[in-house]
Amino acid sequence: MDRPIRVLIAKPGLDGHDRGAKVIARALRDAGMEVIYTGIQQTPQMIVEAALQEDVDVIGLSILSGAHMTLLPRLMELLRDHGMHDVLVVAGGIISDDDARILKEQHGIAEVYGPGAPTHEIVRFIQERCETRT
Amino acid sequence: MDLAQALLDGNRRALAQALTLVETGGPQARSLLSALFAQTGRAHIIGVTGAPGAGKSTLVAALAAYWRRAGRTVGIIAVDPTSPFTRGAILGDRIRMQTLSGDPGVFIRSMASRGRLGGIARATGDAVALLDAANFDVVLVETVGAGQGEVEIAAAAHTTIVIETPGAGDDIQAIKAGILEIADLLVVNKADRDGAEQTVRQLRAMLSLADPPADGWTPPVLTAVAMRGEGIEAIATAAERHLDYLRNSGRFTGREQERAAHELRLILQETALERVRARVSPSEWEALIAQIVARTLDPYAAADHLLERGLSHSGE
Ligand code: B12
Ligand SMILES: Nc1nc2c(ncn2[C@@H]2O[C@H](COP(=O)(O)OP(=O)(O)OP(=O)(O)O)[C@@H](O)[C@H]2O)c(=O)[nH]1
Numbered sequence: 067m068d069r070p071i072r073v074l075i076a077k078p079g080l081d082g083h084d085r086g087a088k089v090i091a092r093a094l095r096d097a098g099m100e101v102i103y104t105g106i107q108q109t110p111q112m113i114v115e116a117a118l119q120e121d122v123d124v125i126g127l128s129i130l131s132g133a134h135m136t137l138l139p140r141l142m143e144l145l146r147d148h149g150m151h152d153v154l155v156v157a158g159g160i161i162s163d164d165d166a167r168i169l170k171e172q173h174g175i176a177e178v179y180g181p182g183a184p185t186h187e188i189v190r191f192i193q194e195r196c197e198t199r200t
Numbered sequence: 201m202d203l204a205q206a207l208l209d210g211n212r213r214a215l216a217q218a219l220t221l222v223e224t225g226g227p228q229a230r231s232l233l234s235a236l237f238a239q240t241g242r243a244h245i246i247g248v249t250g251a252p253g254a255g256k257s258t259l260v261a262a263l264a265a266y267w268r269r270a271g272r273t274v275g276i277i278a279v280d281p282t283s284p285f286t287r288g289a290i291l292g293d294r295i296r297m298q299t300l301s302g303d304p305g306v307f308i309r310s311m312a313s314r315g316r317l318g319g320i321a322r323a324t325g326d327a328v329a330l331l332d333a334a335n336f337d338v339v340l341v342e343t344v345g346a347g348q349g350e351v352e353i354a355a356a357a358h359t360t361i362v363i364e365t366p367g368a369g370d371d372i373q374a375i376k377a378g379i380l381e382i383a384d385l386l387v388v389n390k391a392d393r394d395g396a397e398q399t400v401r402q403l404r405a406m407l408s409l410a411d412p413p414a415d416g417w418t419p420p421v422l423t424a425v426a427m428r429g430e431g432i433e434a435i436a437t438a439a440e441r442h443l444d445y446l447r448n449s450g451r452f453t454g455r456e457q458e459r460a461a462h463e464l465r466l467i468l469q470e471t472a473l474e475r476v477r478a479r480v481s482p483s484e485w486e487a488l489i490a491q492i493v494a495r496t497l498d499p500y501a502a503a504d505h506l507l508e509r510g511l512s513h514s515g516e
């Protein structure tokens with residue numbers, strides 16, 4: 067595929083912890099991806115609408131507020147409603163292992179990363195998953 | 201599914217996918233644009249340019265909100281620079297456009313410049329055409345943060361808004377002969393800061409010193425506090441007045457001719473290069489490059505040779 071991978075980085079919920087989101091945005095940019103950054107305090111509706119308009123391959127969600135078990139399943143449901151099954155969704159922030167497992171197994175989040183996750187691993191995961199896109 | 205038809209039917213996902221297609225380019229993109237061409241030519245295309253951080257995104261969002269209240273639909277293309285080292289980009293203009301979220305009468309698309317230097321991307325004109333075909337009444341194009349050379353927007357838009365900020369005043373003589381010349385409207389944004397009146401005066405003085413505008417339109421100099429939505433109505437009205445002026449004075453056809461000529465040149469360059477690359481094997485290409493480096497062939501002769509190959513009917 068000669069077209070750059072397009073990623074939306076968004077922060078659902080009300081917290082203002084935006085360092086992680088910015089670190090990830092920069093790492094993906096440095097890996098040659100086009101990263102749309104929409105800032106803090108996004109509702110699931112806003113995120114899905116932006117992802118649709120931007121026709122992204124990947125949505126990256128950064129959430130450190132503790133509200134991930136309500137916001138992320140809602141967002142996945144909206145994606146399905148819009149027929150956007152092919153979009154890869156990854157998340158990061160303060161999410162317990164138990165919650166991460168549920169988000170992956172029951173809600174279709176592809177991977178969850180916590181504090182200290184090496185950015186090169188995140189880059190590699192996204193690149194590998196996007197190799198087969200059309 | 202027929203992408204062109206879905207786009208015309210107002211399917212937003214189809215529009216988004218069509219935008220990706222024209223950004224990638226190639227034969228499929230061109231046939232889509234051919235199919236939609238007859239449906240274009242209705243939108244008022246407005247370029248917004250100015251230095252990094254001048255308030256382009258904030259102003260674009262405020263103008264879009266104004267026109268929405270007036271019952272008009274708005275498409276937005278926001279261009280940000282691609283890193284020349286990694287080919288990646290961070291596209292952050294949407295951050296300032298969040299208030300437009302949830303409105304089906306608005307469509308926002310971020311676009312990386314992908315190595316193009318004129319302040320917009322290669323495919324920006326094509327993207328505008330898609331939004332036009334998709335029935336948006338106004339299409340706003342935000343350029344990358346511009347200095348002096350990024351004037352290509354003027355060839356792609358009907359009306360070009362150039363944003364200045366207070367304090368740019370001191371070096372205003374030195375700046376931007378180029379960028380002031382393309383302005384149909386000048387906006388001094390951040391008028392909540394000191395020195396706005398002075399900047400307005402300086403800009404007006406510069407305009408009065410310049411040769412009378414070739415097209416008979418003197419760019420108004422307006423102030424705004426885009427962040428608070430102040431001055432927006434006057435800017436929107438002036439942009440509408442400019443379009444009326446173009447139409448009533450017969451200049452509109454002239455602008456359309458310039459736009460068409462510009463587009464045709466771009467398409468021609470791209471298609472010629474693509475045909476040549478399709479008919480010349482990579483090893484042949486490398487061999488020609490090697491000859492040029494060895495000074496046994498000059499690049500002009502090489503280009504002539506390639507063009508003949510690429511454009512001949514028999515080639516293959
Ligand atoms: C710095 C910080 C702040 C700063 C934030 C500055 C900023 N602009 O970001 C300030 C001081 C403002 C702050 C305030 C608060 N904070 Co605070 N803060 C932290 C702290 C110490 C570090 C967070 C950080 O920036 N880490 C550095 C970044 C790079 O790491 P990261 O975000 O984790 O990102 C990595 C991974 O998680 C992952 N990742 C993250 N996002 C994404 C996205 C994608 C797509 C991917 C793939 C990966 C990924 O990759 C990154 C790289 O490894 C954490 C504790 C901690 N150790 O995490 C608490 C913490 C997040 N804060 C917390 C709290 C409670 C608050 C406050 C509510 C405190 C208060 N009572 O006032 C306020 C809320 C403010 C607000 N408006 O939201 C709690 C959250 C508790 C919870 N969720 O259960 C924490 C966990 C502290 C704690 N142990 O209690 N905080
Ligand atoms: N004081 C003041 N700040 C403003 C005004 N308008 C915008 N800003 C602020 O200026 C900063 C840059 O605004 P943007 O709209 O992102 O500017 P931009 O020209 O789009 O920036 P780039 O796209 O990065 O070149 C933001 O922090 C805005 O909030 C204004 O009228 N007054």
Ligand SMILES: [Mg+2]
Binds near residue numbers: 256257258292293342
């Ligand atoms: Mg901007």
